[in-house]
Amino acid sequence: MKDFLSPDISLEQQFELLREHLLYAKQNSPFYKRFLDKNKINVSGIETYRDFQQIPITSKEDLQRHNLDFLAVDYSEIIDHVTTSGTLGNPVNFMLNEADLQRLAYNEYESFKIAGIVKNDVVQITTTLDRRFMAGMAYYLGLRKLGAGIIRTGSGLPGLQWDSIERFKPKFLVAVPSFLLKLIDYAEKNGIDYKNSSVKGVICIGESLLNEHLEASALRIKIQRLWDVELYSTYASTEMATAFTECELHKGNHILPNLIYTEILDEAGKPVKNGEVGELVVTPLQVESMPLIRYATGDMLMNIGDDCACGRKSKRIGPVIGRKKQMLKIKGTSLYPQHIQEGMNALEISDYFIEAKKDIFGNDQVCIKVSEEFSMKPTEIQELLREKLQIKLEIHRISASELLRKKFPKESRKPMIFHDLRSI
Structure with a gap:
């Protein structure tokens, strides 16, 4: 099994992971070998973050156009084949080997811990585990690593969701926030006492629960007015294979610095100040199959500058304000x-x-x-x-x-x- 450093790493330890990632991509990814040579980037000579920022941005169009050239392992090693959601166009192929699946499990293991889930908890996953959806598999693997109980109901079907809640008494759900409104509506129409159910918290995906002022969004307010459950916002994407998760204070999503290096850049490609909105650019760390370097996500958000009162050392990002192209x-x-x-x-x-x-x-x-x-x-x-x-x-x-x-x-x-x- 692969070993991972704790998220409580120093900047020096993170930079060493970043350097290892650059060397690995240069040696094993046909795309990055060609890309770095073309741009005259000597990865062995990168000693500072300023040096790192000289590497040009990788776009989603690059990933789509040269998809298999990003593959840094033999194709026969690939276990899981997934695609991006295709929000801004055709879905992009993405592949994971055994080490990447272990990393995915570890990522969600740490993410669920931030939201307060422990081994003895039972969690109901109300999202699909199929349809080439990486996140559903990630939730399952992470909960297995944590040792929690898992109920795999899949998406939709409010009747099945409530039957499962009644049967297995989950403490947490994994759900799209707006789907919770459908669960509430179904419960009210069918005489289900949802306010006294076993559910105490929800790991929310796909929709932000904070606005750009770091205040509760209208969706969060509406849900919690109807159902007194704790809502934890998360943010992730297929290409990042890493989750950003709210702690119990709900003031931004914590970064896992041992798994990802983040930059938030303005139109000129320069880092924005804390609290200013820019495009999130990521370098997922410790990825083997399809490593990415300075990948532009298209998501517009901001860094949160101050330390979180929860005591975690990891930096935080704000909610997604929008997609750059939208x-x-x-x-x-x-x-x-x-x-x-x-x-x-x-x-x-x-x-x-x-x-x-x-x-x-x-x-x-x-x-x-x-x-x-x-x-x-x-x-x-x-x-x-x-x-x-x-x-x-x-x-x-x-x-x-x-x-x-x-x-x-x-x-x-x-x-x-x-x-x-x-x-x-």
Whole structure:
């Protein structure tokens, strides 16, 4: 079994892991051997973080275009084949060998510990373990390493979720936050006393529970008003194979510095100050199959500068404010789909999706499609949303069946709330 340093490592220990990672990628990854040679980067001569920052950024397009050239082990070693979610285009292939699966298990083991899960706890995983989804497998492996009890219900099926909760008495769920609202709705309609269930906490994925001011999001407030459970926000991606997790204080997501080196950069590629929003660029450490160096995630967020009162030494990042390529500019106002989602959540509207197009002059046009079964008039939604966002957005009604088809396409692993048609 692979040994890992503790997350409580020094900057010097992290930099040594970073140097080892660079040397490994140069020696074993066809892409990085070519990439580093082309850019005249001598990895043996990298002695400081300033030296490291001279390495050019790797993009998702690089990973897509030269996919197998990133592979740093023999193809026969690959055990798990997964893909990215495809939020910004076609999913990208990603592969893991035995050592990477051990690293994935260790990552979630440490992540669950930050959220307070211990060996004696029982955890119900309400996300899929199939459909080429890395996270579902990661949760399972991490809980096994922790020694916790596991209930694998998979996604959807509120009836099965509540039956499993009644049968096995889990203390924690792993779930998408908005799915908790469906569980609550099902419980209320079927006479289930959910407020007195065994569930005390939820490891939340896919949706942020903090806003950019590090305050509880409208979604978190709504859920906890209905169901008094502790919600722990997490952030991760397939390429990072590393989770960032909230502690019990809920003031940002802790980094695992022994597994990942993070940078947050402005448009010019320079580090932003603490509290300023930039693009997250990552170098996942101790990866064997598909090592990445200075990989641009496309996610816009910020570093949190002060130490966490929980006592952990690891740095923290704020919530994802938006995806770099999804930024909208409407009548001079710049915002991300997440800002609109936060506004809709504050209005307690869940049956909707957002559609962005270009008008004949090349300007961004945004329309929110809501279910025709929703009682509030489009003009009412428009005015209430304008108070929160300071812009007027189009609101259109569509049938519940069309909304369901658009928001939950069969090929997607998660709800598609934002449909970006600007390049079509």
